[in-house]
Amino acid sequence: MFKKSFLKNIAKKEKVSLSFLEKQLRNNKAVIPLNNQKEIKNPVVIGDGFKVKINTNIGVSSEKPNVSEEMKKLKEAIRCGSDAVMDLSIGAKPSILRKQIIKQSIIPLGTVPIYEAAVNAEKKNGSFEQMSFDCIWETLKKQAQEGVDFFTIHSGILKNSLEYLKNNKRTGGIVSRGGAILARWMLVNKQENPLYLNFDKILNLAKKYNISISLGDALRPGAISDSTDNLQISELQVLGELVKKCWRKGVQVMVEGPGHIPLNEIETNIKLEKKICHGAPFYVLGPLPTDVAAGYDHISSAIGGTIAAYYGANFLCVVTPAEHLRHPDINDIREGVIASKIAAHSVDLLRFKDEWEKNRKISDYRAQRKWQKTFPLTLDQKKAKSYHQKIKPSDDICTMCGKFCSLKIIDKCDLLK
């Protein structure tokens, strides 16, 4: 599937052996999302035994159709260390943005093709409820040919899930945009999920272009009180079956996960996915351990994401401070990406010598008050530099403690030499 020289580079970046990388790919414990129609500068491997990766969502909408603004967000996300980007454009014409991303981005690109299909159906037939599978299929084909690296496919939400939902109240209902579109479509058309019925056909396309499938969690909890409920678990079981289908076709696959989970259920959720989905890489949105932090959900998400990654989640989706409130701006993107990087790095430093060393090095420079050497090692040196306030330009202490700087006092004691 991939050339040896290509894999060698990835293994080198991950600080693992080529044979380990090959083994993990062979055993479906990891994926490298990369459409075979193109090359990118920074391909990544996502899965067990590799560094935790993070994804940033961008995208235009009918209310925010500014493509260049989204491209700026992409650049900021890459500067701050995002490993992948998803274009979640909906409402507006998404193809212009997507083509620009494919042309310019150095990191893998994912999409949720049902969004564009819904918009196209609306244009053609007046509403997304009138969307045919043909319309979905044309979108999938177009995006595959253009060079999208991974598709979120919501094949796990089924007619019987909706029956269940009718009879079992949930606080948040369905918060997945793709899930909501499909639920509405199924109810209006009284038909089964077309992404489930046509899954084999979709896999043939994915195989042809080496597109990785990211199995969407349409029924993820959108409120703490819905966490780990029967709906969520039933969908996970469907996804577990679909994972096997992917593997039988030789298609790379990962599984998407919640969402909103209380602290005491995060470990269980990770273990459950690894068990029910046969060890497929796990891509989590959050999880948020509380619902009260609107405006600061990047922090809630960093908390949940850290714990999730610690227990085995492989891929973290960035949540920005704008989550639940508005379309994010470029500052929201930066705050969100850094929060997720903190989560990823906190886990990686336990597992990878180079990450541990990087972390130790910054503490070493900090103890010596070599400020200029610490900045390039921080996650966002632009902010760290702009924050740093020295007493005098010539001095090596900051305004926090002034001359009562503990580090400087200890320096005088000759305790550390």
Place this chain on the structure above:
Amino acid sequence: MFKKSFLKNIAKKEKVSLSFLEKQLRNNKAVIPLNNQKEIKNPVVIGDGFKVKINTNIGVSSEKPNVSEEMKKLKEAIRCGSDAVMDLSIGAKPSILRKQIIKQSIIPLGTVPIYEAAVNAEKKNGSFEQMSFDCIWETLKKQAQEGVDFFTIHSGILKNSLEYLKNNKRTGGIVSRGGAILARWMLVNKQENPLYLNFDKILNLAKKYNISISLGDALRPGAISDSTDNLQISELQVLGELVKKCWRKGVQVMVEGPGHIPLNEIETNIKLEKKICHGAPFYVLGPLPTDVAAGYDHISSAIGGTIAAYYGANFLCVVTPAEHLRHPDINDIREGVIASKIAAHSVDLLRFKDEWEKNRKISDYRAQRKWQKTFPLTLDQKKAKSYHQKIKPSDDICTMCGKFCSLKIIDKCDLLK
């Protein structure tokens, strides 16, 4: 020690029975820091079985001597839900700020009296190394009489700790300001820690004014690579002995803890403190699970603080984005307090019905897109309101998904009624 009517109010706020509160106080599992020279509007109980509390540090320094700026920070911290404040003034004249806080604050106040003692010694004798115990004692007495509610006392750092530090390299050395001052003093004067030698005398004063002792961790790790090392553990053992001394005198006591701890050692650190310090309430600074996030250490701290509180830490010290870089401004204070509140609430919602219900309620309103009802339930309604962008003033969807709002689509499906 406390009147029944006073305790009844605290129990009511905590949603526990009066008898449970009394039992926890009797068994030294909890403290209520409150100087008997005064009353405050919002006293709090800190300890096992109660909601997780958070403390915010403010304070002037020779570089930032603006008292009114610090008072603004105090107000912002209280608005955002801080349960206590510590005045860590050093370098400048701290008594003006302290008196204002005592006069105006509705929450308990803590100090680190060695800071003022060091400044006074410097003024009087030219350097803090010339500080006599008399000078420390005068400071303690003055602050006690003024109405400080809890004192951080660094009695656990001993001469032999410094010997050990000389022979066993540490990345971060001593990062505690109080610890550094005392270490330097001990080395220059070739004497044992005066706060250790005179601990009984200090306890008599604490007893007289019902001041809670917060045993400082002068030897806490200031770098991940120093975490849970012999120095830290030896100091904890000394603190364990001092905890018993406090109890024998009838003085309320809590123990301060790290600092910088990797994720896989946080649980151990909490359990160790609870064991070695005989179940005394645990007050943690962070912990930060990574050292690379300068400019975003409120997020690292929220991650570590959540995990710490989950395993039993009772009191979280706010870390701001300015940590390691500069004296924080009012925005830093707000960001830091909210981050800590997220940590505390994420744990509290697992333990307290009212916190769970508050959390469920916001999700309920969110699912119904009753925006105005969600805001008062968020941690910072000012930010949530300012972030929220509706498509049209009359509409109930936001700019994130526009008309493809999953919640609105699901509403049309009649699945949740």
